[in-house]
Amino acid sequence: MGTHAELEAIVDRYSGESTALLQILREAQEIEGWLPPATLTCLARLLEMPRARVEGVAGFYSFLHIERAGRYRVLFSDNITDRMAGNSELLDRFCNSLWLERGKTSEDGLALVDTTSCTGMCDQGPAMLVNGWAIPQLTPARVDEVAELIRSHTPVEDWPAALFQIEDNIHRSDMLLDASLEPGAAIRAAATSGPLATLEAIQCSNLRGRGGAGFATGLKWQSCRNATGDMHYVVCNADEGEPGTFKDRVLLTRYADLVFEGMTVCAFVIGARKGFLYLRGEYRHLLAPLQEVLARRRSDGLLGNDICGQPGFEFDIDIHLGAGAYICGEESALIESLEGRRGIPRNRPPYPVTHGYLQQPTTVNNVETFCAAALIALRGGEWYAGIGTGKSTGTKVLSVSGDCVRPGIYEYPFGVTVRQVLEDCGAQRTQAVQISGPSGTCIDATEFERRIAFEDLPTAGAFMVFDESRDIFEVASNFVHFFAHESCGFCTPCRVGTTLLRNVIDKLHKGKGSQHDLNQIFKLSRLLQSASHCGLGHTACNPLLDTIKRFRPAYERRLESLEFEPAFDLDGALERARAMTGRDDAGAHLRTDE
Amino acid sequence: MNDAAQPKVRVATTSLAGCFGCHMSFLDIDERLFELLERIEFDRSPFTxxxxxxxxxxxxxxxxxxxxDNVHVLREFRKNCKILVAVGACAVNGGLPAQRNHIDLGECxxxxxxxxxxxxxxxxPNDxxxxxxxxxxxxxxxxxxIDYFLPGCPPTADAIWKFLTDLLAGRTPHLGHGLIHYD
Structure with a gap:
């Protein structure tokens, strides 16, 4: 374990706040690469909380290890786009070259190699994380290089910077990505017109949340402003976990000032003095640059006390790093995580606008929403409302990946057709597009005239392209596994339901399915949609329902029969007993065709 | 059509990797068994x-x-029964016997x-x-x-009674609050 003094120093840095538990655990893990039982005990004592709570949190997040995990933790991103780019072969090559077995820490404690959910590098995959640091564009040569660095025990901080080089790949920009905002301009504009006029501008712009659900931002800010509480909070949701989405990574890399500007404008409107940026663990590499931007803004008087010379306008932002849990993108789970707990969604209502962080009024918005809000504060709501469609004003930043010549970031006014995006990114012979990730919609070639807008195809940004060479069943199967892995385990319908779905899809994958199994999928889907606690369970069936509807033959050719097939190999299940008894008579076998 | 003219519903029962607890619970419907026997007759069953x-x-x-052997009996039932019901925790989930699933059969x-x-x-033994x-x-x-699942360890006599009377009346069996519980 880390020495008592080391752990004490970490806890002190966070003033012993129990809300910082996740951050403390993350830092404590860096001492030894995992969290030994003694470390958890020591932290529980220092933080004066039950040990079970400390271990409960440590056990929840997939990037925290409560079992020995090796000096190097190598996680291959396993989104469908990584698969299509050959991550499985690279993973095998990597394991073979280090003589490792996937999912098991090597006996010398050197390394642990496994897969993880989408790491947001879909335009430059396949990708991996090494001790939390992203390495994109994996090739056999790069994988060999990483293996060699590990074999030679080189500390990750001494690895060549070229390995960690991440591209922005902005291929189409519009008013948001073209905006060259002078830091502080939007805050000054807001301060000049006052909080109520700024709120009015946001409302008049009809800006809707960019996280996918499209809730009216003005209404959210107003409800939060009007809610009573000791403190108000602003939270920026940068836990961009939806597979295929990576636009927030680029916004935070290139437009961090715009994001913080939007958060500060929000703070001014709702009367908050404290803000958080919840950054997904996969974007660990952005932490230091973002902290530099915050420090610069503090010294420029754009954060801190009397911001922009406004007496009494006080606001500051902390960055909270996640640790590999898709569910924390759900706003109430995110707040739980911010408070240093397991990321389990809360019951809603009450909503975060009245009972959010520490049960106080809290505005949670997506990264892109804050960017747009900053521009609206500067240029006015009417200007913004003139862009896009009637019910979807402004622009949308899309993360395009998959089978196309130019994957990357594309910003369009709302209302753009899918066909237009496909043309611009150089996609050919396209079979299907997955809009807004696994929890979104899968459309086929007959629907490419449909539009990206809340009226038609709402999206959080993911736009994954699959050409005619792809087996859509494999796509759906990847998404089903994703949901089974990411279910937080709190409610039974989702915990069990997503696993049952995975079992059915694996059975179909083996060519052992029947019509009965397809019926089971529909039955489970009804159950998940009606009984799950949160959106994860509600949407977990979408990839299957969409693709069964549009690509039914991809499923039907996997059916062994139309009636019923057993879930396992009956005769194979007797093999062990045959070996133990030495029998091979007729009674020692089960025919499958009976 | 009067009741007497209605042919009796033919019911088969068996216990596979179970403890007969569900059958005992079935018998716990007590005097309602007479009423039931007006409507059903048993085929293969420990009762016959x-x-x-x-x-x-x-x-x-x-x-x-x-x-x-469980597989053969189950297949025989499936071949012969229009409606097949998994009764009790072991039939529904594997139950207590499935506790051995995390032990290698050879070691066991x-x-x-x-x-x-x-x-x-x-x-x-290798006979x-x-x-x-x-x-x-x-x-x-x-x-x-399997067409229907009747959970419980065992399902109570009331649950079994409700299930069978629903089935005989042509209603989709629905246990509802009180009859379905997991402790």
Whole structure:
């Protein structure tokens, strides 16, 4: 374990706040690469909380290890786009070259190699994380290089910077990505017109949340402003976990000032003095640059006390790093995580606008929403409302990946057709597009005239392209596994339901399915949609329902029969007993065709 | 049509990898059994000692699938019963016998028949008369299609009564609050 003094120093840095538990655990893990039982005990004592709570949190997040995990933790991103780019072969090559077995820490404690959910590098995959640091564009040569660095025990901080080089790949920009905002301009504009006029501008712009659900931002800010509480909070949701989405990574890399500007404008409107940026663990590499931007803004008087010379306008932002849990993108789970707990969604209502962080009024918005809000504060709501469609004003930043010549970031006014995006990114012979990730919609070639807008195809940004060479069943199967892995385990319908779905899809994958199994999928889907606690369970069936509807033959050719097939190999299940008894008579076998 | 003219519903029951607890619970419907017998007659069942199942309307199966013989009996029921019901926790989920699923079958047989201290020179039985155990215990629905599930360990007599009366009346069985619980 880390020495008592080391752990004490970490806890002190966070003033012993129990809300910082996740951050403390993350830092404590860096001492030894995992969290030994003694470390958890020591932290529980220092933080004066039950040990079970400390271990409960440590056990929840997939990037925290409560079992020995090796000096190097190598996680291959396993989104469908990584698969299509050959991550499985690279993973095998990597394991073979280090003589490792996937999912098991090597006996010398050197390394642990496994897969993880989408790491947001879909335009430059396949990708991996090494001790939390992203390495994109994996090739056999790069994988060999990483293996060699590990074999030679080189500390990750001494690895060549070229390995960690991440591209922005902005291929189409519009008013948001073209905006060259002078830091502080939007805050000054807001301060000049006052909080109520700024709120009015946001409302008049009809800006809707960019996280996918499209809730009216003005209404959210107003409800939060009007809610009573000791403190108000602003939270920026940068836990961009939806597979295929990576636009927030680029916004935070290139437009961090715009994001913080939007958060500060929000703070001014709702009367908050404290803000958080919840950054997904996969974007660990952005932490230091973002902290530099915050420090610069503090010294420029754009954060801190009397911001922009406004007496009494006080606001500051902390960055909270996640640790590999898709569910924390759900706003109430995110707040739980911010408070240093397991990321389990809360019951809603009450909503975060009245009972959010520490049960106080809290505005949670997506990264892109804050960017747009900053521009609206500067240029006015009417200007913004003139862009896009009637019910979807402004622009949308899309993360395009998959089978196309130019994957990357594309910003369009709302209302753009899918066909237009496909043309611009150089996609050919396209079979299907997955809009807004696994929890979104899968459309086929007959629907490419449909539009990206809340009226038609709402999206959080993911736009994954699959050409005619792809087996859509494999796509759906990847998404089903994703949901089974990411279910937080709190409610039974989702915990069990997503696993049952995975079992059915694996059975179909083996060519052992029947019509009965397809019926089971529909039955489970009804159950998940009606009984799950949160959106994860509600949407977990979408990839299957969409693709069964549009690509039914991809499923039907996997059916062994139309009636019923057993879930396992009956005769194979007797093999062990045959070996133990030495029998091979007729009674020692089960025919499958009976 | 008067009731007497209605042909009786033919019901078969069996216990596979179960403890007969569900059958005992069935008997706990007590005097309602007489009312039931006005409407049904038993085919293969411990109540009749008929060895093989003929064509039936309803098959009630207690217990999961732990060996090759269980598979044969289950298939015989599926072939002959229009409606097949998994009765009780073991039939629905594998239940108590499935506790052995995390132990390797070889080690399990080894310990029971060879290394267990109380046995002198034991050996793993290999008589062809004996059904071979499967490497894992499975719920019924993983081997044949099951039409209805009646949960509980065991399902209470009231639950079984409600289930059967619903079925006989042509209603989709629905246990509802009070009859369905997991403790």
């Amino acid at each position: 000692d008929i060895k093989h199942c003929g064509p039936c309307d309803v098959g009630l199966i207690e217990g999961g699938i732990c060996n090759a 047989l080894e310990e029971v028949y060879v290394t267990e201290i109380s046995l002198a020179k034991g050996c793993i 062809p008369e004996l059904p071979l155990p499967l490497d894992k215990v499975h719920p019924l629905h993983e081997v044949v299609k």
